[in-house]
Amino acid sequence: xxxxxxxxxxxxxxxxxxxxxxxxxxxxxxxxxxxxxxxxxxxxxxxxxxxxxxxxxxxxxxxxxxxxxxxxxxxxxxxxxxxxxxxxxxxxxxxxxxxxxxxxxxxxxxxxxxxxxxxxxxxxxxxxxxxxxxxxxxxxxxxxxxxxxxxxxxxxxxxxxxxxxxxxxxxxxxxxxxxxxxxxxxxxxxxxxxxxxxxxxxxxxxxxxxxxxxxxxxxxxxxxxxxxxxxxxxxxxxxxxxxxxxxxxxxxxxxxxxxxxxxxxxxxxxxxxxxxxxxxxxxxxxxxxxxxxxxxxxxxxxxxxxxxxxxxxxxxxxxxxxxxxxxxxxxxxxxxxxxxxxxxxxxxxxxxxxxxxxx
Numbered sequence: 001x002x003x004x005x006x007x008x009x010x011x012x013x014x015x016x017x018x019x020x021x022x023x024x025x026x027x028x029x030x031x032x033x034x035x036x037x038x039x040x041x042x043x044x045x046x047x048x049x050x051x052x053x054x055x056x057x058x059x060x061x062x063x064x065x066x067x068x069x070x071x072x073x074x075x076x077x078x079x080x081x082x083x084x085x086x087x088x089x090x091x092x093x094x095x096x097x098x099x100x101x102x103x104x105x106x107x108x109x110x111x112x113x114x115x116x117x118x119x120x121x122x123x124x125x126x127x128x129x130x131x132x133x134x135x136x137x138x139x140x141x142x143x144x145x146x147x148x149x150x151x152x153x154x155x156x157x158x159x160x161x162x163x164x165x166x167x168x169x170x171x172x173x174x175x176x177x178x179x180x181x182x183x184x185x186x187x188x189x190x191x192x193x194x195x196x197x198x199x200x201x202x203x204x205x206x207x208x209x210x211x212x213x214x215x216x217x218x219x220x221x222x223x224x225x226x227x228x229x230x231x232x233x234x235x236x237x238x239x240x241x242x243x244x245x246x247x248x249x250x251x252x253x254x255x256x257x258x259x260x261x262x263x264x265x266x267x268x269x270x271x272x273x274x275x276x277x278x279x280x281x282x283x284x285x286x287x288x289x290x291x292x293x294x295x296x297x298x299x300x301x302x303x304x305x306x307x308x309x310x311x312x313x314x315x316x317x318x319x320x321x322x323x324x325x326x327x328x329x330x331x332x333x334x335x336x337x338x339x340x341x342x343x344x345x346x347x348x349x350x351x352x353x354x355x356x357x358x359x
Contacts, residue, residue, distance in 0.1 A: 013078040013167050015175070015349030016065065016159065020050045020203040020227070021245075022297075023061070025068045026346040027076060028325075030354045035182075036326040040336060040343050041071045047241065053084050053205065055154040062161025069163045079164040080349040084172035084207070084221065087151040089116060094139040097132055104129070104142065116146045124152050124169075145171055168352050175348030176200055176295070177209050177216035178355065182321040182347060184214075187291050194290035197280070198319070199273055200344055201298035203227045208276045210289070218280050224272045226298035229265045236261050258302075266304060270311045277312070288314075295319040295344035321347040 017024040024042040028035055045064045049057045093115065095104055108127055112120055123146045130141040147169070156166040176198055184191055192214055200207045204225045210218040233244035233253070247253050253261070277289050292314045294305060299318050309316040320340040327333055 011078055011167065012076060012353045013080045013350065014072055014076060014164065015346045015352070016068075016079050016081045016164075017172075017175075017343070017346035017349065018050065018055070018061065018081055018155065018158070020053075020205075020225075021045060021047065022342075023064050023068060024343055024346040025065075025072070025079075026343055026350040027072055028347070028350045028353060034326060035324075035354075036328065037322050037331065038073075038328050039071055040322065040331065040340075040346070041068055042339075042342070043067045053087060054151065055158060058154055058157045059161065061158040065158060065162035065164070077163075077165050078167040079159050080168040080170055080352045081155045081159060081166065082170040082172040082175050082345065082349060083147045083151045083155065084205070087148045088171050089118075089146045090171065090173075091115070091144050092130070093142050093144050094133055094136070095142050097138055097140040099140075101129070108144065115144060118146070118148065122149055123147060124149055147171070168349075170349055170352060172345055173207060173209055173216070173219040173221075175345045175352075176207060177211065177219075177348070178351050179319075179321050179344045179348030180209075180211055180214070180293070181351075182324065183293055183317070183319045183344075185324050186317045186320065187293070188315070191291055195286060195288070196291045196293065197277065197289045198293045198295060198344075199276070199299075201225055201269070201294070201296040203297070206272060206276070206296075208273075208280070210280050210284075218284060220276060220279065222272055222276060224268075226296075226301075228268065229261070229298070229301070232261045232265055233257075262302065266301075266307045269298070269304065270308055273308060274312060290315070292316045293319050295341045297339075297342045299341045300339065319344050 015026045022042045022044050026040045027038040029038050043064045045061060049060050055061055095107065104127060112125060116123055126145050128143045130143055133139040133141050152169050155169055159166040180198060196211045198209045202225045204227050206222040206224050208220050209216055230241065230244045230248060233239060233247060234241055239247065294316060305316050305318050318341050321344050322336065322340050
C-alpha cells in the first residue's frame with residue numbers, strides 16, 4: 001500500500017514535467033553548493049493525450065518522452081515525474097514524536113481507511129515526517145500523500161516506454177515549492193522572510209503555492225490556463241486549434257489582436273490570480289501577499305508581468321529557475337532564457353536528485 005514511487009532518493013534523475021501540450025525535461029548536476037544545468041528540453045504532444053491531467057494514450061506519451069530521451073546521456077536512466085489535481089490528496093496529520101519511521105508506517109496502514117476517501121486498494125500512499133508540532137511538542141507533523149494508482153502507474157508506464165526507469169512519482173505542488181529555492185535571487189533581499197506566491201500557469205491548470213519563510217503553507221489548483229487564450233484566437237480569427245497555436249508562437253496575428261484577444265485574456269488571468277490570492281488571505285488571516293512569481297508558458301505572454309503588477313499592486317517577477325546556474329555549453333542560452341519559466345516544475349523534480357524531501 002505504501003508506494004515505493006514516492007520514496008526518497010539521492011540518485012541523479014531527469015525531472016519530467018508531463019503537461020497537457022508538452023513534456024518538459026531537466027537534468028541538473030550538483031558540485032558542492034553549485035548547481036549546473038546539463039539539459040533542458042521539451043517536446044510537444046498532440047492534443048488529447050492528456051485530458052484533465054489524466055493520461056489517455058500511454059503509448060503516444062511514451063514516444064514523446066522517448067524523443068526527449070535522446071538529448072540526455074545514456075548513463076542517466078532514472079526519472080522523476082509528478083501527479084496533480086484531483087488525483088492527489090495531501091494532508092498533515094499528527095503522530096507521536098517518539099515513533100520511528102517503521103512505527104509510523106504501521107500506524108498509517110492501520111488508520112488509512114479513516115484518512116483517505118478512496119478504497120485503499122486504489123491508491124498509493126506515502127508520508128514524510130515534518131517539524132515538531134508547535135502547539136503540542138509531544139506530536140510531530142506528518143505529511144501524508146495519496147494518489148490514485150492508475151495515475152501513478154500510467155506515468156510510470158509512459159516513462160519506462162521511453163527508456164527511463166521511474167524512480168520517483170512526486171506531487172506537482174511539492175515540485176513547484178522545491179524549485180522556489182532557485183528563484184529567490186530574483187526577488188528582493190527580504191523575500192526569504194516574506195509571503196511569496198508562485199503562480200504556475202499551464203495550458204489547462206493554474207497552480208498557486210504560497211511560501212512563508214521559504215516553506216510552503218498553502219497550495220491550490222484552478223481549472224484555468226493558456227488554452228483559453230488559444231481558444232479565443234480560434235474563435236476570433238476563425239483558425240483551427242493548431243493554426244492558432246502556431247500563430248501564437250510565431251506572433252503571426254493581426255496588429256489589433258492586442259485589444260481583441262490579448263487584453264481580454266490578461267483580464268481573465270488577473271481575475272483568476274486575484275481570486276486565488278483572496279482565498280489564501282481569507283483562509284490564512286494574512287493581510288497581503290508580499291511578492292508574486294509567475295511561471296509556466298502563459299507567464300511569458302506579452303505584457304503579462306506588467307499588467308498583473310499594475311492591477312494587483314504587488315511586486316511581480318517571471319521565474320527563471322536557471323538564472324543562477326552554470327549552463328552547459330550544449331544549451332542555447334538565448335532560447336532557454338526566453339522559455340525558462342516553463343521549466344519550474346521540471347526543475348523542481350530534477351532537484352529530487354539532491355534533496356530527498358518532498359518539499
